[in-house]
Each structure stands twice: as C-alpha cells, then as structure tokens.
Amino acid sequence: MRDVCVIGTGMIPFGKYPEKTLADLGWPAVKEAIVESGVPPKKIDAVYCGSALGGMLSGQRVMKALGITGMSIINIENACSSSSSALAEAWTAVASGRHDIVVVIGVEKLTKFGGGTLPLEREDWEVNQGQVMPAVYAMRAKRYMHEYGLTDRQLAEVSVKAHDHGALNPNAQIRKRVTVEEVMAARPVAEPFTLWHCCPTGDGAAALVIAAADVARAYRTNAVRVVASEVTSGLYTNGHRDMTWAELSARGAHEAYEMAGVSADDIDVAEIHDAFTIAELMYYEAFGFCERGHGYELMNSGATSLGGRICVNPSGGLLSRGHPVGATGAAQAVEIVRQLEGRAGAHQVEGARVGLSHATGGGIAGLDHGACSIHIFAR
Amino acid sequence: MDALNRADADVRFVAPGLVEIDVQGKPVLIGGCCGGCGARSFPRALVCTECMSEDIEPVALGTEGTLYSYSVVHQAPKGWRVPYVVGYVDLPDNVRVFAHLDADPKTLAIDMPVTLATGVVADDASGAALSSYVFKPL
Numbered sequence: 001m002r003d004v005c006v007i008g009t010g011m012i013p014f015g016k017y018p019e020k021t022l023a024d025l026g027w028p029a030v031k032e033a034i035v036e037s038g039v040p041p042k043k044i045d046a047v048y049c050g051s052a053l054g055g056m057l058s059g060q061r062v063m064k065a066l067g068i069t070g071m072s073i074i075n076i077e078n079a080c081s082s083s084s085s086a087l088a089e090a091w092t093a094v095a096s097g098r099h100d101i102v103v104v105i106g107v108e109k110l111t112k113f114g115g116g117t118l119p120l121e122r123e124d125w126e127v128n129q130g131q132v133m134p135a136v137y138a139m140r141a142k143r144y145m146h147e148y149g150l151t152d153r154q155l156a157e158v159s160v161k162a163h164d165h166g167a168l169n170p171n172a173q174i175r176k177r178v179t180v181e182e183v184m185a186a187r188p189v190a191e192p193f194t195l196w197h198c199c200p201t202g203d204g205a206a207a208l209v210i211a212a213a214d215v216a217r218a219y220r221t222n223a224v225r226v227v228a229s230e231v232t233s234g235l236y237t238n239g240h241r242d243m244t245w246a247e248l249s250a251r252g253a254h255e256a257y258e259m260a261g262v263s264a265d266d267i268d269v270a271e272i273h274d275a276f277t278i279a280e281l282m283y284y285e286a287f288g289f290c291e292r293g294h295g296y297e298l299m300n301s302g303a304t305s306l307g308g309r310i311c312v313n314p315s316g317g318l319l320s321r322g323h324p325v326g327a328t329g330a331a332q333a334v335e336i337v338r339q340l341e342g343r344a345g346a347h348q349v350e351g352a353r354v355g356l357s358h359a360t361g362g363g364i365a366g367l368d369h370g371a372c373s374i375h376i377f378a379r
Numbered sequence: 380m381d382a383l384n385r386a387d388a389d390v391r392f393v394a395p396g397l398v399e400i401d402v403q404g405k406p407v408l409i410g411g412c413c414g415g416c417g418a419r420s421f422p423r424a425l426v427c428t429e430c431m432s433e434d435i436e437p438v439a440l441g442t443e444g445t446l447y448s449y450s451v452v453h454q455a456p457k458g459w460r461v462p463y464v465v466g467y468v469d470l471p472d473n474v475r476v477f478a479h480l481d482a483d484p485k486t487l488a489i490d491m492p493v494t495l496a497t498g499v500v501a502d503d504a505s506g507a508a509l510s511s512y513v514f515k516p517l
Contacts, residue, residue: 143489
C-alpha cells in the first residue's frame, strides 16, 4: 500500500440553508478543497461522495455544478459514517495504486425534513415500536449513570464544554456558549437529555482532496498523512448487551491504532462522534483516553478541553459544530487536517501532530451502531 | 398458540405478529426458537443468526423480565403519543425486547422486575388508537 496524503480541504459553515439545493451546499466545499490543493480538475481520477439522506447521485449533482465530470463518481450511504466511509474507500483506491488523486465529499441537507428527530427506517422493528435516536443514547446514559454514579449535572457539563469550543469556530452551527443551568432547564427531548444534550439538525458540506504521497509532493510540501483508515460494523445480537461500553468504537479504535502504529497516548487532538452528551464520555473510554467509568473525571480535569493534553472536539463537535449526518465525517477530517497544519484559528490545538476522526452511527435494532469509521492523521 | 388474536376485535396492534392474546386473555410475545441450535429470537427470525437454520418455530417468550434501561421520549415522529416511556427489558433465554412502559417514570428503576401487558401507544393517520405490547412494574 502507498502512503496517502491530504492536499486540499474545504467546508461550508454548518447551519440551516432550506433555500439551497444539495448541489449548492456541496460545490463551494469541493471548490475550496480543489483550489487549495492546486490540482487541475483534469487530474482528478475519482470522486467518493458520502450522503445518508441526499438521494440518488449526490456526487454527480455536486460535481456537475463545477463542470468536473467524466471520472468515476461513487456515492456512499453509511448513515452517520457516510462521508468517513467515503474517505476510507478513497484512501483504499489511492493506497492500492488504482488512483492517484481523489476527491472526497460529505454533503447533507436535513432541513428538507422540517426538523425533529432524524427519520429512521420504519422496517426496523424497534423504530416501528417508537424507537428514536435520542432514546437510544438516553438509555445508554441512564444505564451508565446507574452503574458509574454520573449525575445529571455532570452530564450537562459535557454540553457546556462542547459549546465553549464551538463558540470559537466560525464553521460551527451553534456559536453560543451555554451554562449548566441553561442545559438542565432546556426542554426535554429524551430523558435525561434536554435539547442542549442533543446535536442540532442542519445542513452542511465538507470536502478533501487526497493523493498518493509521491504525487502530493508536486502540490504541497509536508502534507498531512492519513496513517490509518478503517470502517467496521456493529456486532448483531438480539440478546443482552452492555450498553455502557461502545464496543464497536473500541474495536475500531484498536484496529486504527494498530494500523497507524500509535497508541491513545500519542493522540494530540480528536474529533469524535458526540451526537449526544453521553457519547463523548463513552468514547473517551472506547479510545483508551481513560479507564471505563472515568470519562467525566477526564473531562473535568480539563485534559480534553483546548489547552489540555488530548483536546477532544476543538471544533465544538456534533453538539456545536452540527451534525448534517452524511457530511460529518468529512468535516471532522477537514478539522483534523487544519489542526495539524496549525491553521485552525481561534480553536487551534497548539503543536498538534497526531489527530483522529471518528464517525459512527445508524440506529438499527440489535447493533451497537450500524457503522463506525476512524481515521488517524499525522504530520 | 392456536387461540390467537381472539382479543377484542377493536384492539389494533402496531405490529400484530409480535404479540398474541392467549385463551386467558393475557398477552404473549411471540419469538422464535431455532430447531437447529435452540437460539431464541425476537421478533421471530426467518433465519437463525447463530447457525443460519431456517427451521425456526414460533415460541411464547417469558412474560416477566428486568428493566435494563429506560427513557421518557418527548420528541418523536407524528403518531406517537408524546411523552411516552420506553425501555429495554431483558427476558430469560438471552432475549432483550424494546418496549413501551406503562408506568409513571418516577416509579421506574433500573433492574426492577417488569411484566407484560398491552396498551395504547399511538394513533394511525385517521386518528384511531393503535396498541402494542408494553411492560409495567411487577
């Protein structure tokens, strides 16, 4: 396998754009990434586009707006891991030698659904009985609180931390800081979650240009390398399952660390899938940033805030930057690349050299989650 | 298992295949039991996830279990009667069931024993009530 580098990044500020089409959300991010890379459009060998709910041919709809067509365009749906899965497929295509330069897109327009919880597949028997994504995470939270003594107030502090970071990020959907009291007093969504415990729905797009390392040298010196790229799926059971342990993410983390030849101690910055507050604490544990049951302790120490030893979600994460499902993985990758290049601005993690991105999700009965995709980047 | 769905004709279930009413008028959850390896499933699987056998007989699941976790849902798609309480109930034979809970959430506690019942949980497009299996504290 060849080394793979990121040579261009682009994204639009996440938010609500009900008047824009999916293509009009996507092309500015792709254009920014291509211009940043310096790659002539004719040199793009393939496009991998992730979107969960964008409908058919999302990638073609975005690329034709820029008049860049004719190459292989592959559209990928993998719920919340759609564009991180697209990045993984793009990585494989470049690493294997099949392609030299590939564009990755994540694009999603959730405002077309008019708000509320994410539409889930009614064929799923739990969904047919009234399951909703907030309740899945809420039940994890309840059980975790029962087993580890985490309090409502401590859980609310996760939201405060996320919004403190997001307030510094011009691309974040929510740039407002919140207090513990505001979080706890907001309207309930699925107990113990109030609105501020839940990622907002919205629209967004992000893109990357990746290239084989020897090709990348023509466009960029010292480009960020993608040192691990992997996708895993949840293990099915209709039996009893420990919902306080993110088995899928922990398994993916183990594989990704092995592929990159790094350990949890080497990670300087991480963008993880905090769709709901409890997820952030559980994923600290899944990634080995702390022991099981010690997620809050780690956050409360300041270690995962800007200035801490392992900054988690400097962008504000899903809770604050926003979570237009299929666009999230690409946005996380853009964030980590810019962090490692030292150009993240007000929310820069000083001296970051190794970072990871993690997008997981998909409400589906019997699986922890449908999919999980993890990437590790190094300078 | 032959006196099925004989209950009140005006009770309509969200998913009629999952619950049946026995001769005493009590609800029963219908799972599957694999003829190949004995694994239980709920809802009844068409193919066994342990051994891929397609020989899966309907089986009445236990009606009592323990509450693994729960939540009160305040925001849900149209049709559900919000707020409603849902939880995961662990039944014997390693089966976990997602279910509505018929209880004041203040009376619920993780790991408490619960028992099967039925109740109205939603309304269809015309506004008519839809029922389902539910669990309530024992």
